[in-house]
Amino acid sequence: MAPLTWDRHTPAPPPDSIGTEPSPTFEPSDLGLGDSFGEGEGERTVITAATPYDLRPKFTGRAAAIQQLQDLTDKAWKEKSIAFAVVLGEPGMGKSRILGEVIARAKTMHPGIHVLQGVADENAHAYGPIARALTVRFGLQPGEDPAESRDKIQAGVADVVQPSRVTEIAHLIAHLLRVPFDDSPVTTPLLDSPQRLEARLFMALKRLLSAEAERNPVVLVVENLELCGTDTINFLQYLAAGMRDQQVAILGTATSELWKRHAAFGDGEVAPTKIELGALTPAESEQLLRELCKQLSDVPARLVGHVKNLGGSPRAIHELVRLLLESDVIAREGYLWRLDAEKLAAMTLPKTYEELVAARMRVMEATERRVLEMAAVVGETSWLDAIIALERSNQPIRDPDGPTLAQIAASGDHSRVSVVAAIGKLVEREWIVEVPQSSVTGERELRFAYPNLWSIVYKSIDEGRRRSYHAVVARWLELHPEGRTPSVQEEVGRHLALAGHPRDAATCYRRAAEAARAQFANDRAIRLFDRALACIGDHDHSTRIYLWHDLGSVYELIGDFEAALGAFERMLRLSWVAASKTKAAVAFNKMGRVWRRKGDLKLALEYLERGLELFRGASDARGIAGSLDDIGKTLQMLGRYDEAHAKITEALSRRGKRGDKRAIATSLSRLGDVQQDRGQYESAYNCHKEALELRKLSGDRWGCVVSQNNLAALAFELGDIAEARTTWLAALPEAEAIGALPLEALILTNLGEVALVDGKLDEARSRLENALEIIEDIDDRGLESECCRHLATLEKLQSHTQAAREHAERALEIAKKAGLREKEAQAYMTLGDVLSTSLYDADDAQGATTDAEVAYNHAIEVLRAIGNEAALGKALFAFGRYKAETGAIAAGKDMLRDAITLFSKLGLGKPATDVEKLLATLT
Ligand SMILES: Nc1ncnc2c1ncn2[C@@H]1O[C@H](COP(=O)(O)OP(=O)(O)O)[C@@H](O)[C@H]1O
Ligand SMILES: [Mg+2]
The missing domain is CATH 1.25.40.10 (Tetratricopeptide repeat domain)
Known part of the structure; x- marks a missing residue:
């Protein structure tokens, strides 16, 4: 009989239902010489916006706001007194435009002016807008050799600041821009201390900008402050405070979301001037429409009437005119435009921004619309090659391994060319913009011109198509060198x-x-x-x-x-x-x-x-x-x-x-x-x-902190307070670093106790209060009882008898409820200590004495029951001393002798000697 094997019972799929792959053969082609493949193919593709139909109307309306901004900047240049302002308004109200206007005017007056401009979006790394502004400032190119970028930064910094400062500033900036110098003597020592690194970076940037402002006015523009991280917000406030007496303007834009995310923005030493941009008045709206349509001989009354009711958003008015152009209601004939009255009459004019966008998408050329949708599926931020992957995935290919190389060569890389052309159009029509500093190394980054534009486009995509696109994007991302990173x-x-x-x-x-x-x-x-x-x-x-x-x-x-x-x-x-x-x-x-x-x-x-x-x-x-x-x-x-x-x-x-x-x-x-x-x-x-050794070997960080804590507690118990303190101080930052709140609270409590023993009462209070705050969050009863006990002792030392008693009672109650016997005994001890002091304050000395004794007795009872001899020794010591002090010398001495016996048995030399000393004084 044949031996039984597993595979006899395991059905395998019939071979012919799957078939096998034929051995691949190589089909030569001259494709290797073309430019469809090769290193960094994405980087060489230049996106050009061809024959734009510029809609560049003159700046219209908003007289008061622009005057206010101009007064601020004029004052900054003339009196060397910072202009710090934030322009507020809903998307599309013209925040970016008004700042552009102010900068353009400043440039005509001061040709040497330095403008640094950065936009925040959700995708940015730390200091996103600042990093972007600096990338442009130093002329760094995406995908260039980091060494080249470093040279540019070094040279750019050397142009402005004194030689002795160049290395420091250049290295910090290179670090920020993710082209760090190897083994930099400036940044390397700071890497494990983010706060110090940040402080130095702030200082370096301030020095750079100050040096620049010494010669020429400097304008720093940060757009979309509501999307900035706290890092950027803090930096701007720091800069405003540090450069208040310089010819510098720090100008931001934001929606009202800003204060939801950064409630404290503007509370710094130098507060920004807030400039609100509300809706354009109907007259301003009409004026803007006429300005946009200045190439028309006449603007029909229907359009004027419609625009006056469009909500006063300059962006909506722009979109309306674009829609008219794109749907051939307005035809361009050389410089002049001609209005097709029939087409206009047949058209329903969209009433909201959303409707306008939807209408523009409906009249869009097919490839452009497809590319726009692809970009939207990648995200508000997208990458050129991801879109190309989507475009290629759309092409019908029968071979699972893709077209043959010959077919690829013959295609002349049609897919790339058409995507690039479509993107050019989309950039020109302000659907998307290019991002100078890509968040993905080596990829050209694109972003929707406005966040709400992205969501409108994304929502409009057919669901089935959206799904299949997402799958392609996932694969594209995963193939990227960083694709497997978390x-x-x-x-x-x-x-x-x-x-x-x-x-x-x-x-x-x-x-x-x-x-x-x-x-x-x-x-x-x-x-x-x-x-x-x-x-x-x-x-x-x-x-x-x-x-x-x-x-x-x-x-x-x-x-x-x-x-x-x-x-x-x-x-x-x-x-x-x-x-x-x-x-x-x-x-x-x-x-x-x-x-x-x-x-x-x-x-x-x-x-x-x-x-x-x-x-x-x-x-x-x-x-x-x-x-x-x-x-x-x-x-x-x-x-x-x-x-x-x-x-x-x-x-x-x-x-x-x-x-x-x-x-x-x-x-x-x-x-x-x-x-x-x-x-x-x-x-x-x-x-x-x-x-501890084993935990170090196995890289167990939590465990190491636990062991350190144990060793410190042991040192403390043996009376080596200094050693205990050092060990706990070393463990605390480690507990913080791994975010282990329970350990942090434990160590803080212990440090509080050490401070108490050392008589550093202020420190003790702050440590214990910090600990208690965490403990209340994490609901750890043992620790809570312990921490309250120490607080009771602290209050006792500061003669706050009532507070001391309350804390001791809280410690006791928690321990009892949780069935923590040892903690219960300790809480009784503390209560006894606290009550014994009231002997000297309280009139009713007799009553108080009894209370303290009752507490001590409870403590001793519990400790005997659980057999904790070390703690029992201490309790006898405390109770015996108390007895002796209150006149019951004989009873006190007995207890002290019991304590010595216990300590000696446990080999606790120091406490034993302490008790002996006390005994010797009692005659
Ligand atoms: N006062 C104005 N005059 C002419 N065009 C304007 C004006 N304000 C805004 N625009 C135009 O309206 C559109 C939206 O303005 P933008 O500054 O981008 O808005 P925001 O930054 O508030 O989102 C842009 O095309 C811009 O050029
Ligand atoms: Mg804007």
Whole structure:
């Protein structure tokens, strides 16, 4: 009998239904010599606008606004006093135009004037408009050799500033423009400190512009401030404040959205003058229409009447005249135009800007319209080659490998030529504009002239066509050298989703999300995981399980416990559907950990034990060890140290020496904590130290911070305050850098405690208050109790008895509710301390004494119950001292002796000596 093999049962597709590919043969052609292929083919294509029908009307109306702008700039030039203004108005109201007008007039008066001009859009990198303005200022070309760009920057800077400053300024600008100098002595040391880099960049740009303004007036124009990032906004305010006594004008344009995004804009030292552009008056509208139609012998009354009711938007009036030209209602006959009255009579005149755009699209030539739609599918910003790819994908090709090389050569690259020609027309008619600094390396970038223009065009595209275009764009992006990078993957995912390929889109989003998570870009990761989930729908349970797991973990990291629980709960439900014991166990464990962080230790244990059970059922060794660890830690928090010790030791032995480094580190770290609580300091130190080393080796940044914190806490416990402080100070920025709010809060709380011990009360207050702010957000009860306790001590030290008591009581209440026994005992201690001071303020000394004693007794009771001997020693010390101070010398001495016994047993030399010293003073 033939042996059984799997493949006998696995049906394979019948061979002839697919067929095989014939071996490819090479068909020579002379195409290699043509210019359709070759390096950077896109870069050589020049987009030219042929025979434009210029609509360049004289500037019309708006007398007051332009006068105001002119007065400001005149004053700037004459009195060396900055002109800082922002022109406000809805799209199409003429903001760009009025600034163009002001600049043109300034140029006629001061031929040497320097104008730097940048436009913001959603696609721009950091400092987008500023970078664009500088790109033009230094004459950098897209796709040129970076070395050449650097030379241009260096030379351009050297022309203006004194020699000693050239390197600094040139290197910073080169960095901004993404052509950095290798190993720059200026920027390299700043790379890991973005704030300092930004400060230096600001200064460098200010120096450059100031040096320029020494000689000639300088105008800096930033368009669409509402689309700018905070970086650019801050820079403009900084510049305005720093250049107030120079012949400089900083002019911006914005819609009212500006203050929604940057509420503080204009609150800087130098406030901008706001110039509002409302609707043109009916008379101004008519005037503009007549100006636009000056080549007509007569403007029909119907047009005039219509324009007066068009809402006073100069752009709408322009579009109307363009429509009349494009639909041959107005015919150009040499210089003069002729109006076709019949055609006009037959035409319904659009009443809104949207209708005007739609009407213009209807009369548009087919290729132009197609290219415009293609550009719109790529996005508000698009790239020439992406459009060419779309055009070529439209051509019917029977061979899946494309046309033969001979066919390509014979086509004379018709596709490229016609796309380029159409784009030329579209640029000329102001549908799209070219962007000087492309956001994608080596690609010619195009942008819709106005954002709302893009959305109108996009919405008008037939749905089926739109989908197929999106799929082509996704593939084009992915073939790009940057196509596999996370940011482009997100974009690829977006196109795939719009193309109707949600599963592929989910893969891209997930890839981008994982990259974001690895860089601790947590918000971005969350957004991307959400997208991936939305795209995957109910196509694939196992991927959904992984996605919920990863998303929940990010939520856990940033301390959004509710969201984390929600994510893990879904993971659990899906594990049931998929009948996966291990995945269900992971979900239970994850939820258990979150409950523990939320302070509900009972629920935590329950979940963790369910997880352990499932892992045992699945014989998952790693899972079992992980559960044991987590259970151990929870037991420790409950003060059940011996059980905790047993569980974690079992976990460690299950992992074995050669197990996963991160996992071993986790066990060691937990064991160290338990040992510390049991007073086994040397063993605790070794565990933490070893855990830190393993975490460093495995690149676990979160884990490293945890280990650093553990070591600092141990040093603190042993009385080495300076060491503790240094270690925490080093860990804090690292916790911030990975966006780990719970760790940040923990370290801040600890630093607050150190400051208290050091008597630095102001520092203590600010650290603790910062910590509490985070803690309230992340809902961590253990930490909240701890932080409140320290605040109570602080208030006590500053003699704010009432506040001290309130904080101590809050600490106690939280700990009790959460079942955190050790925290409960500590809160009782703090309450006792706080109450004992009121002995000296309160009249009713007797009553207060009793309260303090009650609190101390509670503390000692709890500590005995949970067997925390180190803490018990401290409590006896405090209570004994208090007794002695209040006259109960004998009882006090007994307690102090008990404390010494405990400290000595634990090998705690320093506290033991402290108590002995105190005992010696009591006679
Ligand atoms: N006062 C004016 N006189 C003549 N044409 C104008 C005037 N204001 C705006 N335009 C024209 O109207 C169109 C839209 O103006 P634009 O400055 O681009 O608007 P915004 O920048 O506010 O969106 C442009 O073609 C522009 O040349
Ligand atoms: Mg504009």
